[in-house]
Amino acid sequence: xxxxxxxxxxxxxxxxHEVSWExxxxxxxxxxxxxxxxxxxxxxxxALATRVRRAAREQLKTLPVTDIIQAIDRAVQRWLxxxxxxxxxxxxxxxxLTGWDAEMVRQGLNATFKTxxxxxxxxxxxxxxxxxxxxxxxxxxxxxxxxRALGPDLLVHVWAGNVPGLPLWSLISGLLVKAxxxxxxARAEPLMAGWFAQxxxxxxxxxxxxxAIVWWPGGEVATEQxxxxxxxxxLAYGSDATMAxxxxxxxxxxxxxxxxxxLSLGLVxxxxxxxxxxxxxxxxxxxxVVRHExxxxxxxxxxxxxxxxxxxxxxxxDLLAVELSALQQRYPRPMPELSQALEVSAWIQSRAWSxxxxxxxxxxxxxxxxxxxxxxxxxELSPSALLxxxxxxxVDDLHQVPSLIEPRRAWLQTVGVATSPExxxxxxxxxxxxxVTRVCALGSMTAPQAGWHHDGRFSLLDLVRIVxxxxxxxxxxxxxxxxxx
Numbered sequence: 001x002x003x004x005x006x007x008x009x010x011x012x013x014x015x016x017h018e019v020s021w022e023x024x025x026x027x028x029x030x031x032x033x034x035x036x037x038x039x040x041x042x043x044x045x046x047a048l049a050t051r052v053r054r055a056a057r058e059q060l061k062t063l064p065v066t067d068i069i070q071a072i073d074r075a076v077q078r079w080l081x082x083x084x085x086x087x088x089x090x091x092x093x094x095x096x097l098t099g100w101d102a103e104m105v106r107q108g109l110n111a112t113f114k115t116x117x118x119x120x121x122x123x124x125x126x127x128x129x130x131x132x133x134x135x136x137x138x139x140x141x142x143x144x145x146x147x148r149a150l151g152p153d154l155l156v157h158v159w160a161g162n163v164p165g166l167p168l169w170s171l172i173s174g175l176l177v178k179a180x181x182x183x184x185x186a187r188a189e190p191l192m193a194g195w196f197a198q199x200x201x202x203x204x205x206x207x208x209x210x211x212a213i214v215w216w217p218g219g220e221v222a223t224e225q226x227x228x229x230x231x232x233x234x235l236a237y238g239s240d241a242t243m244a245x246x247x248x249x250x251x252x253x254x255x256x257x258x259x260x261x262x263l264s265l266g267l268v269x270x271x272x273x274x275x276x277x278x279x280x281x282x283x284x285x286x287x288x289v290v291r292h293e294x295x296x297x298x299x300x301x302x303x304x305x306x307x308x309x310x311x312x313x314x315x316x317x318d319l320l321a322v323e324l325s326a327l328q329q330r331y332p333r334p335m336p337e338l339s340q341a342l343e344v345s346a347w348i349q350s351r352a353w354s355x356x357x358x359x360x361x362x363x364x365x366x367x368x369x370x371x372x373x374x375x376x377x378x379x380e381l382s383p384s385a386l387l388x389x390x391x392x393x394x395v396d397d398l399h400q401v402p403s404l405i406e407p408r409r410a411w412l413q414t415v416g417v418a419t420s421p422e423x424x425x426x427x428x429x430x431x432x433x434x435x436v437t438r439v440c441a442l443g444s445m446t447a448p449q450a451g452w453h454h455d456g457r458f459s460l461l462d463l464v465r466i467v468x469x470x471x472x473x474x475x476x477x478x479x480x481x482x483x484x485x
Contacts, residue, residue: 005023005034005035006034006035007035010193010194010213012051012211012212019044020040024037026097027096027099031096038215048214049182056154056178063178068175068207069118069125069176076116101333108292115447124450125451126451127451134148134466135177135178147467151464152231154230156183156235157182167193168196169454171183171193173459175200182227184214187215197211197213234254262298262455263411264297265302265405265414266303266416267303272419273306282323285300286326291446293333294387295386300445302392303391304398304401305393313374321370324364343386360374370390371388371389372390375393378401380404398419398423402431402433415439427439437455
């Protein structure tokens with residue numbers, strides 16, 4: 001007996017029999033996942049947006065931000081419970097959908113949800129707003145007067161599907177600024193956002209109409225223009241091509257935040273290349289490569305290793321290869337499609353054989369889950385073929401790296417660094433000058449902290465507008481008070 005398809009989305013105010021559903025088979029060929037994607041009419045889009053906008057004004061914006069945080073925390077606690085039926089379903093479905101190792105999926109979801117517990121969310125709000133009560137009511141400004149932060153009534157999210165659970169970041173950000181949200185899921189991962197919205201509605205019924213999780217085929221011009229035209233603010237994730245296309249569809253005057261393709265890398269200093277330290281750094285670097293299968297914008301695609309330590313860059317590269325080999329036993333890589341395997345081969349050919357003066361060594365074999373290129377002469381940063389493919393390059397000094405990565409400045413994001421305290425901030429300043437927006441420890445690249453400034457932007461502050469009551473208005477109001485002289 002075949003299993004019932006899973007229905008995608010969260011559609012408040014629309015009954016399932018009113019909606020048309022498109023059945024798809026997603027995930028790995030060996031065990032595909034059947035899903036039904038909602039296809040809404042123009043009238044249903046209008047009704048859904050109207051409902052979410054109204055609920056945001058009447059319900060969400062009247063809630064103290066602490067109540068919203070507590071509601072998210074209650075939902076998160078359910079998702080962190082391994083005995084919860086929905087969490088068990090998610091673990092199973094995400095493994096089938098992505099082809100990733102089941103334990104990697106479980107650990108990845110745990111790391112994601114732990115980021116959204118109450119204490120982390122309180123830090124998240126405080127990171128962007130010195131006085132979080134600005135989200136609830138007018139608060140005094142140090143320079144005089146009063147100010148309040150107001151989120152949009154209708155925030156439209158367009159999500160990528162490269163990492164399971166990634167849409168939760170912007171969905172939760174929208175809730176924290178009291179914005180009604182309509183989120184478009186990606187075909188590659190359409191389930192988590194809808195399931196989380198359902199959980200939120202169960203733990204806090206006042207939120208049930210304040211969000212909707214939807215889908216439409218990418219490039220469906222009429223639908224995109226209608227939905228984006230209804231938005232007060234648009235927040236989008238995806239490829240550069242998708243971002244360029246969306247830019248043409250968002251009406252002039254509607255705030256638009258785009259998060260496109262990014263490149264991340266790692267740096268290992270000579271101070272981190274003692275015998276014991278080098279092995280530990282290789283272990284952490286390998287975990288950053290393997291987690292999320294390099295699909296995240298924060299996943300490393302190259303490492304620059306400094307000469308002058310007890311362990312040479314080539315020896316460190318060998319340590320990295322050993323760690324990747326060990327991890328393939330613990331977390332097997334999903335079987336690549338033919339086109340993906342060809343991309344890896346083409347990447348090796350272009351990087352290893354294009355210039356004989358580079359002295360490039362290829363580590364790993366076709367039957368391995370990983371490939372590493374080692375180059376004695378460092379060169380400009382270039383994207384890898386993913387699928388646990390990474391390049392290691394030797395440099396005389398890590399301060400050479402900024403000039404090597406600057407040609408990619410528009411795409412730079414995270415750098416995982418292993419260095420001494422004396423060099424850390426100086427190196428971070430040099431990296432920031434060429435476009436890097438996040439510097440973290442090796443092993444932490446794929447786990448950004450709550451409140452990080454995604455691509456150098458404010459996660460919450462960029463979603464709100466500040467309404468100020470000037471001190472002059474307050475002073476003048478005394479002239480019209482009932483108690484005036």
